[in-house]
Amino acid sequence: MNLKIAQALVLNELNKHNLNEYTFEFSRAKRTKGQCWYIQKVIKLSKSYVELNSFQVVYNTILHEIAHALTYKKYNVLGHNRIWKKVCYEIGCNGERVNKDAINEYNYFYKCQKCGHIIGTYRKLKNVGNKFHKNCGSEGRIIKVEREG
Numbered sequence: 066m067n068l069k070i071a072q073a074l075v076l077n078e079l080n081k082h083n084l085n086e087y088t089f090e091f092s093r094a095k096r097t098k099g100q101c102w103y104i105q106k107v108i109k110l111s112k113s114y115v116e117l118n119s120f121q122v123v124y125n126t127i128l129h130e131i132a133h134a135l136t137y138k139k140y141n142v143l144g145h146n147r148i149w150k151k152v153c154y155e156i157g158c159n160g161e162r163v164n165k166d167a168i169n170e171y172n173y174f175y176k177c178q179k180c181g182h183i184i185g186t187y188r189k190l191k192n193v194g195n196k197f198h199k200n201c202g203s204e205g206r207i208i209k210v211e212r213e214g
């Protein structure tokens with residue numbers, strides 16, 4: 066997803082939920098999708114995570130972090146508990162542990178040289194140079210995406 070749009074979405078959600086004391090930053094984290102720094106009042110999103118994932122996936126992560134900030138502000142509660150989950154549902158986040166901040170969806174990312182389709186894997190692909198995106202055939206050679214951080 067586009068970085069500028071992601072940033073605008075976070076600022077919009079912060080404003081909508083009266084969390085104007087919070088600021089937003091992109092992080093260079095690899096394995097952490099998003100973070101809510103309760104004390105410093107900062108919401109962070111991993112730049113590479115945003116770049117490599119869809120709008121829906123990133124938006125859900127944004128709401129996940131907003132829910133942390135709100136839960137702390139309203140109930141003085143930290144973490145992924147029942148109250149946090151309730152707040153998640155109220156603001157439209159699925160509240161799934163799958164979206165846990167500390168775990169990235171995939172460890173490796175590859176893309177099709179022809180159409181740019183991104184493929185995520187848990188294990189490193191062997192013989193990357195000899196793999197092709199099946200929708201694109203012989204022009205769709207799979208190449209590794211290097212991530213920052």
Ligand SMILES: [Zn+2]
Pocket residue numbers: 129133144145165166
């Ligand atoms: Zn969380």
Ligand SMILES: [Zn+2]
Pocket residue numbers: 177178179180181182198200201205
């Ligand atoms: Zn392709």
